[in-house]
Amino acid sequence: MSFGTSAAAMSLGEAYYKVKTTQPRTQGGLAHLTHLYQPASQIRLLADALQVSGPVHIIANACASGSNAIGNAFHLIKSGRARRAVAGGYDALSQLVFAGFDSLQALSTTMPRPFAADRDGLALGEGAAVLTLERLEDARARGASILGEITGYGSSTDLHHLTQPHPEGLAAIQSMTAACQEANWSPGQVDYINAHGTGTPLNDSSEGAAICQWAGDAVSQMRVSSTKGGTGHLLGGAGAVEAVICLMALQGGWIPPNVPIPNPDPVCQFDLVQNPTDFPIRRILSNSFGFGGANATLALQHPDLEPA
């Protein structure tokens, strides 16, 4: 089991803090609260529900956690260390996290508009997504309904600042390049990029610059959108939920749209998809970037394509 989370059950930690600061001698009920606060306890509940007991990895790479967890599971299976993996990401809203993003003035005071020239921040969301990963031959052998194939995973670290990406998106270029190298894809073969696209001024200009630099001559044909305008930013759950959106797009043959914006940022030299669009989509990159410079890119392809 490979899971990503950023704040996990922070609200339980907050409840513990409030009890301890208002009733310093209280012990009753706190053991249960403390136990459930631990991410490992949360995954154990899932393991018990699924009746599985394999090794557990819980990755806390801020907003890239979900993608890192899926990429980690992909490599466990690809290398033969695991035959199957349950992988995903989750986060729930809490006072501390909300106030934290507010203190950084990262929250939109209007609505999140990724890649708009006048974007003013993100909207927090909460949620989770879980994927079951297994070797392609195993899935075929058991007659599984295959939703998509993960063919590459890239991860890198942005060294620029704890909370701000490098203006040219150097680490983003590195993670997209690594994912495509593993998938054996060139930029021109990628049908769509599900961008991290938070709607904050710094992320979107950095990621936009990175996509342009990485795509090179193929940039004008590169279809890009961020789905966070609709879902909000799910932090540790974002990468997993967006991977599911990408799988749905592969299945349905459509491109998930950005929220419509009349005034795209000039960095958008790519095709910013703003309306639901039918398209026989085959190869997708999904980007996730986080505090601390955690960058992750997943390469997903349609199951009908030849294995990479």
Add this chain to the structure above:
Amino acid sequence: MSNRLHIAGWGAVSPAGWTSSDLVNAVLDQLDLPASLELRHSDAPPIPCRRVPPLASPPTWLRQPRLRRSSPITRFAVSAALEALHPSKQLVPPPISLGVLFAVQNGSVNYSSRFFAEVLANPGLASPILFPETVFNAPSSHISSLLASPSLNNTLVNDAGGFLSALDMAAQWLDDGQVTDCLIISAEEYDWLSAESLALFPGPKIASEGAAALWLRRTEQPSPNDILLEQITEAATITNLQSRSTAIQKMYLELATPDNATLISAESGHTTWDLPHAESFAAWVGPRFTLQPQFGHGFSILGGWQCVLACELLQRGVCHDAVVAADTGANQAQAAWFTRPSH
């Protein structure tokens, strides 16, 4: 995997001091590390703890801009990481593809506590300086930045067994060729929030703090004095399907160590809690060391301290094979076997 991964360096910060030698000398000399009692509120019970002693003077690496606002957990982590890479802790970016794996349980709880207090008092005035340092991966981010390494960097959240999980993942990264070198680090800082929680569970009640780090790298032809990671068992997860006793026994049975290997255990000193470990290792004939009764509950650092002790004992020739058993956490049981080919 085993004979091609070697430990190129290690570092530690502990209640015994700011180096791995301090840690190991305290163990070998059986030093009594005094516990202090901290009172955070007049109505709250005093909290016993073993803190890291203050530094006599600020080290040069602390002048780095990225560390200006960092909390103790980051400083402990950086110190251990730099010692692992260079015994004099010089801040010289290594000319290698260096992955970073950071194991943690409580994280930057000092800043989380302070920030949340500000939120409750007046959310509009909560400090934007504190919040970024509260995320679990802030310390590992600072380390990658200080070392100018844009390679893979994962923070893993677990309990006392987390360091071995991170070591296992590092071995995977090296085996897969994703990096040529990997730093495995764990760090925790004292805070009443986590320290008081120990009173709610069986096991040691004295919280401690510090860090541990190993530098793991691939080697095609190990030299006789290299310390090798010979084996790491699969993490045996504790679930409804697999009890703690079963997990520990599974870990024990997977170990392929020689009979006279030195065992470095995670025993807590709490008889009931340690019983499954004691039963599994009842027939162990080699020497035994345990850190927790002497150093306190280091949360995620414990496994790291055990590994540092193993490497130091091997380097000093105290033993030829050392086994680290991280089996007294609540989440999993996992063990690592370190050896020197020279014997």
